[in-house]
Amino acid sequence: MKKARIVVSFFLAGLVVGLFVGIASGEAAYEKINWNAPKPIHERIGGPEYILPQGWKEATAGVKKIRVSNFGALKHDPATVANAKKFTELTGIKVELLAWAEAPIVAKTISILAARSKAVDVFCYDHPTTYTQFAAAGWLHSLDAIWNDPDVWKLYAPPTKEGLTAPDGHIYGSIGQVKTMMLYYRPSIVPTVPETWVDLQETARKVTTSAVWGFVFPAGGEMDIIYPLRDMIYSQGGRLVDKKRQRIVINSPEGRRAWKMLCDMVLVDKSAPASVLEYSWMGASDMFAMGKAAMVMSHTVDANRFQDPVKAPGIKGDWDVAAPPKWDDAMPDEYHASYFDIDGYMINKYIDDKHKAAAMLFLDFMRSFEASYRELIIEGNEAAVLAVYDTPAAKKIPAAEGRKIAMSKAVLETFPPAGRTLTDIIKEHFGYAVTGKMKPMEALEKCQEILDQYAVPE
Amino acid sequence: MKISNSKYGFLLNLPGFMIVILWVFFPAILLIYTSFLRYDNIHPIIFSGFANYSRLFKDRLFWQSLNRIAIFCPGTTTLTFFGGLVLALCLSRIRKGKALLRTLMILPWAVPAVVSGIIWKWMFSPDFGVISDLLMKIGIIDKPLNMYSTSSLAMVGIIVADSWTRIPFMGIILLAALVGIPQELYEAAKVDGAGAAQRFFYISLPLIKGPALVGLLITTMFSFRTIDIIIPLTGGGPGRATYVIGYYIWDQIVKSFNFGVAAAGGIMLLLMIIGITSVFIYFMRR
Numbered sequence: 001m002k003k004a005r006i007v008v009s010f011f012l013a014g015l016v017v018g019l020f021v022g023i024a025s026g027e028a029a030y031e032k033i034n035w036n037a038p039k040p041i042h043e044r045i046g047g048p049e050y051i052l053p054q055g056w057k058e059a060t061a062g063v064k065k066i067r068v069s070n071f072g073a074l075k076h077d078p079a080t081v082a083n084a085k086k087f088t089e090l091t092g093i094k095v096e097l098l099a100w101a102e103a104p105i106v107a108k109t110i111s112i113l114a115a116r117s118k119a120v121d122v123f124c125y126d127h128p129t130t131y132t133q134f135a136a137a138g139w140l141h142s143l144d145a146i147w148n149d150p151d152v153w154k155l156y157a158p159p160t161k162e163g164l165t166a167p168d169g170h171i172y173g174s175i176g177q178v179k180t181m182m183l184y185y186r187p188s189i190v191p192t193v194p195e196t197w198v199d200l201q202e203t204a205r206k207v208t209t210s211a212v213w214g215f216v217f218p219a220g221g222e223m224d225i226i227y228p229l230r231d232m233i234y235s236q237g238g239r240l241v242d243k244k245r246q247r248i249v250i251n252s253p254e255g256r257r258a259w260k261m262l263c264d265m266v267l268v269d270k271s272a273p274a275s276v277l278e279y280s281w282m283g284a285s286d287m288f289a290m291g292k293a294a295m296v297m298s299h300t301v302d303a304n305r306f307q308d309p310v311k312a313p314g315i316k317g318d319w320d321v322a323a324p325p326k327w328d329d330a331m332p333d334e335y336h337a338s339y340f341d342i343d344g345y346m347i348n349k350y351i352d353d354k355h356k357a358a359a360m361l362f363l364d365f366m367r368s369f370e371a372s373y374r375e376l377i378i379e380g381n382e383a384a385v386l387a388v389y390d391t392p393a394a395k396k397i398p399a400a401e402g403r404k405i406a407m408s409k410a411v412l413e414t415f416p417p418a419g420r421t422l423t424d425i426i427k428e429h430f431g432y433a434v435t436g437k438m439k440p441m442e443a444l445e446k447c448q449e450i451l452d453q454y455a456v457p458e
Numbered sequence: 459m460k461i462s463n464s465k466y467g468f469l470l471n472l473p474g475f476m477i478v479i480l481w482v483f484f485p486a487i488l489l490i491y492t493s494f495l496r497y498d499n500i501h502p503i504i505f506s507g508f509a510n511y512s513r514l515f516k517d518r519l520f521w522q523s524l525n526r527i528a529i530f531c532p533g534t535t536t537l538t539f540f541g542g543l544v545l546a547l548c549l550s551r552i553r554k555g556k557a558l559l560r561t562l563m564i565l566p567w568a569v570p571a572v573v574s575g576i577i578w579k580w581m582f583s584p585d586f587g588v589i590s591d592l593l594m595k596i597g598i599i600d601k602p603l604n605m606y607s608t609s610s611l612a613m614v615g616i617i618v619a620d621s622w623t624r625i626p627f628m629g630i631i632l633l634a635a636l637v638g639i640p641q642e643l644y645e646a647a648k649v650d651g652a653g654a655a656q657r658f659f660y661i662s663l664p665l666i667k668g669p670a671l672v673g674l675l676i677t678t679m680f681s682f683r684t685i686d687i688i689i690p691l692t693g694g695g696p697g698r699a700t701y702v703i704g705y706y707i708w709d710q711i712v713k714s715f716n717f718g719v720a721a722a723g724g725i726m727l728l729l730m731i732i733g734i735t736s737v738f739i740y741f742m743r744r
Binding site: 114273 | 499500572579583584585586604606607608609689690692693695696697698699708709711712713714715717
């Protein structure tokens with residue numbers, strides 16, 4: 001009897017051990033990585049040299065290559081290429097960058113994810129609005145683990161956390177670079193830089209000639225009209241998104257003033273051309289570079305382009321840059337704010353666990369100080385890690401101090417998952433206003449009426 | 459083992475049948491099936507009957523897109539036909555440098571529609587465009603032409619740009635038909651005192667009718683699904699002035715992630731194309 005008990009006890013103990021072993025071996029490969037070791041995440045990725053997390057080798061064993069989509073040709077992204085190369089040196093995992101044309105990039109990403117294909121491990125995204133939509137579709141692998149250190153957020157500009165947090169409270173993305181806008185102007189035409197939008201409107205009206213428009217802004221490409229509208233609304237301390245109802249609000253007092261000013265510039269002052277309806281953000285910046293506009297709000301990174309006489313033949317050194325205007329003199333200085341945008345990466349949910357581990361490792365590296373440094377210094381993009389601006393090399397980039405200030409004051413609002421459709425509705429109605437199909441404020445109200453149909457009911 | 463001629467013929471055609479089944483029938487059935495699903499990539503996928511169609515018919519943008527395609531499709535088909543006809547008539551008369559000119563003629567066809575869109579956008583640009591500049595220099599207009607930011611002109615602009623890529627195709631079809639007409643017919647007509655116009659209307663036109671209808675049919679079908687040239691040119695704007703049904707379907711997939719409604723839109727497009735095709739086939743058989 002005793003013998004039998006001993007045999008049963010051994011059997012049960014074996015069963016328990018076996019169960020534990022089974023559970024342990026059932027652990028997903030990416031869960032074997034301890035992101036907070038050998039140092040807490042913020043120290044590991046925040047120093048001049050990136051430190052690999054503990055357990056990465058076991059987690060990624062057997063992974064030779066990951067495939068990562070990239071916005072456009074690689075010749076325009078030397079920092080991304082250099083970072084991918086460095087990652088390969090560190091880990092031995094090759095990064096195949098897929099140079100996809102920008103126009104169909106979202107369509108390609110949707111096709112792959114909807115087909116549950118494993119063809120691509122990591123996808124790039126150009127805006128939190130797009131990223132949120134992919135997260136809502138349930139196509140992305142959660143990245144909560146790599147952000148599991150409260151201090152890690154301190155490395156980045158304050159809006160980053162909000163931009164990366166999906167509506168379900170989880171994080172599915174990481175950062176490559178960030179963007180905001182500044183006011184570029186030509187000192188020979190605009191001797192005193194406008195501090196406020198009210199001044200800017202007046203200045204634009206005065207300096208417009210048959211050869212040069214006072215101010216240009218984008219209203220033609222996807223999401224483009226949102227750029228100036230957001231800048232003007234934030235400059236009054238307003239916001240565009242009603243988070244509670246997941247509703248975009250443009251008929252707020254701030255929105256009305258912004259809408260009216262943009263329409264007036266084209267229709268009343270004639271200081272901006274009707275062809276703003278054709279401009280993407282790049283088109284508006286082209287107008288400035290070609291010497292056809294006295295002022296433009298454009299991305300901070302455009303400073304690199306404007307200083308190059310070959311890429312900006314119309315201005316040849318006749319340009320300067322200033323902080324985004326606040327609305328009027330009554331507004332506090334904190335409202336010298338533009339929008340904050342994130343270009344980042346997200347991981348395909350359908351790839352195997354080892355590839356997920358490798359992809360997470362790549363994203364961990366790409367958000368590091370080291371990778372951010374290359375983005376700023378090699379390529380002239382904004383650095384996601386703010387401390388990069390304090391390095392000696394960063395002081396030599398064009399408009400360094402202004403860029404850092406602009407980044408620290410920028411505002412990010414994540415749009416609802418239907419954000420891209422909603423911004424199309426705004427673009428449509430702005431088009432009606434400028435082409436005279438509707439009166440400006442009538443177009444605004446009609447637009448809001450349609451936007452409200454997409455909101456969560458009260 | 460001996461097999462009959464009909465079985466042998468069937469075997470030879472089998473690979474072709476398989477391709478048609480795999481690339482035409484299977485996607486079409488999948489499209490029909492998807493159009494009856496609630497497939498919006500937010501909720502679980504379930505059978506939803508005609509809900510997608512109901513939503514489609516209630517959507518103002520769907521009706522707007524039908525309205526725009528009703529202008530775009532005849533516009534681009536007409537311009538393509540007459541452009542192709544003029545090109546074919548000219549090239550059928552040219553003897554010197556015939557091969558070179560015919561090669562040059564097909565170049566626009568080889569240009570991807572997206573690239574063509576960008577080219578036309580630059581040419582019509584009011585700020586840097588050669589067309590506005592030229593028209594101003596010769597005194598036809600006194601200020602730059604806002605082609606793609608004026609509602610009424612934007613549609614004309616996309617019709618011109620789209621036709622430019624399709625004219626060579628139509629030209630080739632008509633040229634092949636024209637050069638196939640026996641010269642004796644023209645000579646006999648000349649002897650009978652027929653002028654150039656009479657020779658064209660009574661000899662050329664009736665004899666190229668068949669190939670012309672085929673060209674028109676293909677151009678019409680292609681123009682229904684055009685979006686690749688519209689995206690870089692106008693993005694469907696200004697307002698929704700150039701927002702055709704293909705663009706609507708694209709938006710449902712790429713912006714709304716709503717595959718169910720997109721599939722329902724695709725079915726409507728398919729039905730429209732079948733309707734138009736039937737009309738063409740009726741005339742071709744007469």
